[in-house]
Amino acid sequence: MLPVTLDRTSAEPLPAQLAGQVRALVLAGTLGTGDRLPSSRALAADLGVSRAVTEQAYDQLTAEGWLEARRGSGTYVTASRTTTTAAPQVTSRPTRLTPRPTGATSRLDTGTPFFDPRLEPGWRRAWREVSVAAPPPGYDDPRGLLELREALAARLGRTRGLDLHPDEIIVTAGTTDGLRALLPELRPGPVAVEDPGYRAAAETVLTYGREVIDLPAVETAGDLGDAVAAYVTPAHQHPLGRVMPAADRLALLEAARRADAVVIEDDYDSEFRYDVAPVPAMARLDRGRVVYLGTAAKSVVPTLRLGWLVAPPDLHELILRRRTITHAGAAWPSQRALLTLLRDGWLDRAVRSARRVYAERAPRVAEAMSPYATLAGPLAGMYSTWLLPETDARRARDAARAAGFEINLLSTYARSSGLTGLVIGFGGVTDAELDQALAAVTGALGA
Numbered sequence: 059m060l061p062v063t064l065d066r067t068s069a070e071p072l073p074a075q076l077a078g079q080v081r082a083l084v085l086a087g088t089l090g091t092g093d094r095l096p097s098s099r100a101l102a103a104d105l106g107v108s109r110a111v112t113e114q115a116y117d118q119l120t121a122e123g124w125l126e127a128r129r130g131s132g133t134y135v136t137a138s139r140t141t142t143t144a145a146p147q148v149t150s151r152p153t154r155l156t157p158r159p160t161g162a163t164s165r166l167d168t169g170t171p172f173f174d175p176r177l178e179p180g181w182r183r184a185w186r187e188v189s190v191a192a193p194p195p196g197y198d199d200p201r202g203l204l205e206l207r208e209a210l211a212a213r214l215g216r217t218r219g220l221d222l223h224p225d226e227i228i229v230t231a232g233t234t235d236g237l238r239a240l241l242p243e244l245r246p247g248p249v250a251v252e253d254p255g256y257r258a259a260a261e262t263v264l265t266y267g268r269e270v271i272d273l274p275a276v277e278t279a280g281d282l283g284d285a286v287a288a289y290v291t292p293a294h295q296h297p298l299g300r301v302m303p304a305a306d307r308l309a310l311l312e313a314a315r316r317a318d319a320v321v322i323e324d325d326y327d328s329e330f331r332y333d334v335a336p337v338p339a340m341a342r343l344d345r346g347r348v349v350y351l352g353t354a355a356k357s358v359v360p361t362l363r364l365g366w367l368v369a370p371p372d373l374h375e376l377i378l379r380r381r382t383i384t385h386a387g388a389a390w391p392s393q394r395a396l397l398t399l400l401r402d403g404w405l406d407r408a409v410r411s412a413r414r415v416y417a418e419r420a421p422r423v424a425e426a427m428s429p430y431a432t433l434a435g436p437l438a439g440m441y442s443t444w445l446l447p448e449t450d451a452r453r454a455r456d457a458a459r460a461a462g463f464e465i466n467l468l469s470t471y472a473r474s475s476g477l478t479g480l481v482i483g484f485g486g487v488t489d490a491e492l493d494q495a496l497a498a499v500t501g502a503l504g505a
């Protein structure tokens with residue numbers, strides 16, 4: 059008699075239950091190689107099930123190599139702990155990379171945009187369209203969905219002053235995916251990244267085995283040394299907030315020409331200006347030297363994982379060739395949904411409504427913070443950065459944390475610059491939460 063018990067109320071079919079339990083007996087060593095199992099008829103009678111159940115379980119285990127049917131003799135165990143290489147045992151659950159903060163924590167970070175609930179019907183319409191549209195039958199164009207590239211070209215012309223043919227655009231899975239696509243195509247050498255700067259960019263450069271050179275974020279670029287690229291956020295320096303002045307743009311392009319390097323323009327949130335019109339893209343100045351990276355992370359949501367890349371023709375060809383071979387590309391459902399959001403005017407409405415909210419919240423943050431700290435750049439986008447001594451910044455960060463809010467320290471974006479302070483995002487919280495977080499911060503700074 060085999061020590062197995064079948065549960066007739068379980069959703070798992072009886073043959074699968076039986077096979078699973080016999081497998082477990084072999085793995086536990088209760089059954090060893092050469093042991094004879096009861097006949098399928100006898101086992102069925104013992105268990106009070108039809109013979110089809112035991113036969114199906116034996117057939118499955120035979121196909122998997124646990125059992126062997128010997129003609130005229132019976133069914134035997136062929137594999138057991140002593141004869142198989144032990145599979146690695148899972149002794150504990152995988153640990154999370156970053157422990158999830160306990161309690162209800164709201165993030166005042168730079169990466170969570172405002173999502174207007176009034177736009178939900180349009181959002182749902184886009185996904186309904188995805189559900190009835192036929193996906194491309196095979197691997198599609200590595201540049202991305204043609205209609206989406208057409209819509210993006212029109213939008214980038216209108217909002218960023220870029221005159222693009224749809225075939226010059228490569229749809230990516232976000233800014234960082236664009237950077238990952240570009241890095242293998244650059245000649246060996248370090249990459250200059252703004253300091254303080256976008257942490258994901260610096261980390262991606264390091265991941266690709268390249269050295270990161272610190273490019274002072276608020277100084278005119280002089281010499282790029284042996285850097286093969288300079289990663290910058292000219293429309294809204296991340297995280298200090300300044301707009302790169304025209305003279306500095308020209309100086310950086312000149313430095314890049316001298317070093318035969320490319321400028322990587324991360325244009326992540328340029329549409330969210332409420333003081334002046336969006337500053338035109340730097341790529342307009344020299345399409346032969348600038349690699350332009352855009353993203354839907356700020357105007358839609360980061361989890362859509364969509365972005366776009368425009369590179370000089372030689373790099374475009376190299377990137378495309380590798381993306382074709384490696385099947386790298388943005389997921390079709392996301393692309394198809396973004397197409398509807400663009401066509402329906404949803405994205406324009408989302409940007410307008412988020413801009414209104416940011417324009418109202420940014421001065422509230424400024425009013426609360428300015429008695430205690432210095433604003434690092436003009437008010438724009440969905441966060442503002444405040445210069446403070448590190449001890450004060452940490453005290454304020456800890457007070458916010460105790461009140462259930464997570465705020466980033468500027469020092470975590472800084473490398474050699476040594477700048478300290480707080481980076482306060484205001485897109486992903488409610489007005490009431492923002493007030494509570496600011497009260498905690500200013501309470502700590504004023505104490």
Ligand SMILES: Cc1ncc(COP(=O)(O)O)c(C=O)c1O
Pocket residue numbers: 168169231232233234235256291296324326352353354355360364365
């Ligand atoms: C400076 C900067 N660039 C780009 C992005 C977006 O990156 P991705 O498109 O990979 O989500 C962010 C998001 O927080 C950002 O802060």
